[in-house]
Amino acid sequence: MNPFRIHRGRVAPLDRVNVDTDQIIPKQFLKRIERTGFGEFVFYDWRFSADGTKNSDFVLDQPRYRGASILVAGRNFGCGSSREHAVWALADFGFRAVISSSFADIFANNSTKNGFLAVQLSEPEVAELMRGAREMDGYNLTIDLEHCEVRDDAGFRAKFPIDEFVRHCLLNGLDDIGLTLQHEAEIAAYEARHPAPPKEPTHHRQWA
Amino acid sequence: MTAKRTLFEKIWDTHLVAQPGGRSPIVYIDLHLVHEVTSPQAFDGLRVAGRKVRQPSRTVATIDHNVPTEPRGTPITDVTAARQIAALQVNCKEFGIRLFDIDSPEQGIVHVIGPELGLTQPGMTVVCGDSHTSTHGAFGALAFGIGTSEVEHVLATQCLVQQTPKTMKIDVHGRLADGVTAKDLALGIIGQIGTDGATGHVIEYAGEAVRALSMEGRMTLCNMSIEAGARAGMVAPDETTFSYVEGKRFAPRDAEWESAVNSWRSLPTDPGAWFDKVVDIDAAQLCPFVTWGTNPGMVAPVTGRVPDVGNLKEADRRATELALQYMGLEPGKRIEEIDVDRVFIGSCTNSRIEDLRAAARVAKGRRVNPKVRAMVVPGSQSVKRAAEAEGLHRIFLEAGFEWRESGCSMCLGMNPDILQPGERCASTSNRNFEGRQGRGGRTHLVSPMMAAAAAIAGHFTDIRNWKFQ
Numbered sequence: 001m002n003p004f005r006i007h008r009g010r011v012a013p014l015d016r017v018n019v020d021t022d023q024i025i026p027k028q029f030l031k032r033i034e035r036t037g038f039g040e041f042v043f044y045d046w047r048f049s050a051d052g053t054k055n056s057d058f059v060l061d062q063p064r065y066r067g068a069s070i071l072v073a074g075r076n077f078g079c080g081s082s083r084e085h086a087v088w089a090l091a092d093f094g095f096r097a098v099i100s101s102s103f104a105d106i107f108a109n110n111s112t113k114n115g116f117l118a119v120q121l122s123e124p125e126v127a128e129l130m131r132g133a134r135e136m137d138g139y140n141l142t143i144d145l146e147h148c149e150v151r152d153d154a155g156f157r158a159k160f161p162i163d164e165f166v167r168h169c170l171l172n173g174l175d176d177i178g179l180t181l182q183h184e185a186e187i188a189a190y191e192a193r194h195p196a197p198p199k200e201p202t203h204h205r206q207w208a
Numbered sequence: 209m210t211a212k213r214t215l216f217e218k219i220w221d222t223h224l225v226a227q228p229g230g231r232s233p234i235v236y237i238d239l240h241l242v243h244e245v246t247s248p249q250a251f252d253g254l255r256v257a258g259r260k261v262r263q264p265s266r267t268v269a270t271i272d273h274n275v276p277t278e279p280r281g282t283p284i285t286d287v288t289a290a291r292q293i294a295a296l297q298v299n300c301k302e303f304g305i306r307l308f309d310i311d312s313p314e315q316g317i318v319h320v321i322g323p324e325l326g327l328t329q330p331g332m333t334v335v336c337g338d339s340h341t342s343t344h345g346a347f348g349a350l351a352f353g354i355g356t357s358e359v360e361h362v363l364a365t366q367c368l369v370q371q372t373p374k375t376m377k378i379d380v381h382g383r384l385a386d387g388v389t390a391k392d393l394a395l396g397i398i399g400q401i402g403t404d405g406a407t408g409h410v411i412e413y414a415g416e417a418v419r420a421l422s423m424e425g426r427m428t429l430c431n432m433s434i435e436a437g438a439r440a441g442m443v444a445p446d447e448t449t450f451s452y453v454e455g456k457r458f459a460p461r462d463a464e465w466e467s468a469v470n471s472w473r474s475l476p477t478d479p480g481a482w483f484d485k486v487v488d489i490d491a492a493q494l495c496p497f498v499t500w501g502t503n504p505g506m507v508a509p510v511t512g513r514v515p516d517v518g519n520l521k522e523a524d525r526r527a528t529e530l531a532l533q534y535m536g537l538e539p540g541k542r543i544e545e546i547d548v549d550r551v552f553i554g555s556c557t558n559s560r561i562e563d564l565r566a567a568a569r570v571a572k573g574r575r576v577n578p579k580v581r582a583m584v585v586p587g588s589q590s591v592k593r594a595a596e597a598e599g600l601h602r603i604f605l606e607a608g609f610e611w612r613e614s615g616c617s618m619c620l621g622m623n624p625d626i627l628q629p630g631e632r633c634a635s636t637s638n639r640n641f642e643g644r645q646g647r648g649g650r651t652h653l654v655s656p657m658m659a660a661a662a663a664i665a666g667h668f669t670d671i672r673n674w675k676f677q
């Protein structure tokens with residue numbers, strides 16, 4: 001996993017609440033068996049019309065937001081399906097972080113596994129950033145995970161909460177499977193107390 | 209005296225493997241369900257790291273999202289879907305995982321087959337790379353959806369690192385009236401608390417109306433927990449639970465059964481245990497619901513109307529306007545005046561035998577409106593066989609419904625079953641998101657009885673006014 005320490009980048013505003021993962025990456029793209037290559041399909045149904053032509057009105061495709069790496073969105077971002085493809089698509093498109101006043105749990109979990117930050121600020125703070133991104137050309141933010149802080153160049157400063165262990169993993173780009181496996185002795189002890197069921201119960205009813 | 213604990217806390221406590229300082233607890237996973245869409249990258253991750261599946265016997269796979277609902281054996285023409293299915297077959301073989309494959313007599317939607325095989329049992333921790341894993345909470349299990357990285361984590365370690373969720377009790381007082389189902393209860397709750405009303409929480413559903421639900425009804429209710437943002441939903445196990453599990457293929461037997469039931473009896477929440485949040489619902493206030501918008505919280509009584517935007521707060525007004533625009537609906541329109549083009553009875557929310565019985569009761573001796581195309585997709589091959597043994601398929605076919613093979617089907621349209629742009633569908637599934645059932649498709653979530661009635665009437669109609677043979 002790529003470490004995340006301090007990131008500065010352009011901000012794109014997505015002024016909608018309850019953005020679900022079906023919108024972030026529609027189902028027709030979930031059939032790929034790789035982790036990469038989802039970026040071009042991000043928000044597909046909003047960015048492209050049914051015949052595949054680009055709908056240039058969509059915010060991410062407006063020239064002023066090109067190259068944005070921070071998305072600011074309304075509350076309950078990432079609700080719905082557990083598809084991690086949503087995070088892969090946002091990251092592959094070039095985003096490093098989403099800022100919202102709340103995130104769906106599974107989306108927030110998936111983010112942390114991909115060196116992608118789901119930054120939670122208060123509603124008024126999110127509204128202020130949304131306004132900044134809409135009204136100022138080239139509006140940039142700095143997301144500082146070392147200090148758990150978001151800053152702009154005009155004096156905006158806000159702290160964000162994050163689980164200490166998640167922060168540690170993100171800062172150092174740690175593989176959390178490896179970390180869990182360091183507890184092999186405890187896992188083995190648990191398994192000795194709670195043995196797995198037999199592969200096939202002895203009373204298995206055979207199918208004709 | 210030991211502290212009073214909730215059902216959730218009892219399961220959580222017994223599954224704690226380690227609580228390393230400065231990090232979230234490591235929780236043991238009893239049952240890991242796997243399907244073709246969210247697993248290929250996880251297996252690849254194992255291969256790259258040279259890891260094995262730690263507990264193949266606690267891992268069970270099926271193929272449900274991509275399968276065509278045409279008769280089995282029909283070739284899969286979508287190459288990427290076929291590639292994804294083949295990947296799961298290869299992965300299960302390589303890693304020694306039991307797979308209920310496409311042609312298995314027990315294939316079905318992962319959240320339908322887990323319970324019907326007796327894999328899901330009270331007191332377990334259950335995960336799957338699918339948000340509707342919350343379904344299994346109906347058994348008094350702690351069951352939640354995870355992403356693909358966590359799928360890989362569970363495959364490799366049989367554990368997950370999880371922040372401790374908060375608890376929420378939803379207490380449903382009184383009884384549901386005739387024609388008001390578990391689906392309506394779920395929609396009513398989400399309509400009241402919102403699609404993020406339970407974020408960060410595990411819900412325990414309690415109260416007289418919940419106790420009175422069958423296992424099918426409890427599964428429907430727990431299934432929709434995620435639509436309120438919940439980490440999981442659960443119902444304490446009781447005699448209804450035990451008699452459902454008893455005799456199932458993977459359920460304990462004989463002496464083991466006795467001792468399992470004994471320990472399951474200690475699971476229910478201790479009287480007076482503390483919840484972070486409590487929500488009270490009056491069952492008498494509930495009625496058949498229909499969603500009018502693009503998330504499951506946008507819901508109205510069938511006798512009601514699409515909302516007027518005038519009196520809403522700014523943010524809600526914008527969201528409502530966008531939803532109505534997508535749905536092609538006028539503010540203030542009566543729900544019963546909304547015509548439908550398609551009807552879908554299926555999905556892990558409402559495709560079990562009891563759901564099909566309820567729909568068949570409505571369909572019996574009636575005809576699907578000629579403007580409507582209606583399909584019934586049983587949740588599993590076992591449900592399909594059971595329905596056919598009772599003759600339900602004949603009722604549906606005579607009424608003009610399509611009777612199809614099991615799978616996720618038009619719940620998310622990863623297979624060929626999709627809505628065309630602008631088509632309006634009464635659906636027993638769980639999500640009415642934009643494009644969920646097909647790009648430009650308009651989904652209204654309802655119960656199986658309400659869906660069947662809409663198929664016949666050609667528009668939404670209050671099932672409480674119908675007479676049955």
Ligand code: SF4
Pocket residue numbers: 272273317318319338340555556557615616619620637638
């Ligand atoms: S039926 Fe729908 S919600 Fe359920 S597992 Fe399948 S796609 Fe997901």
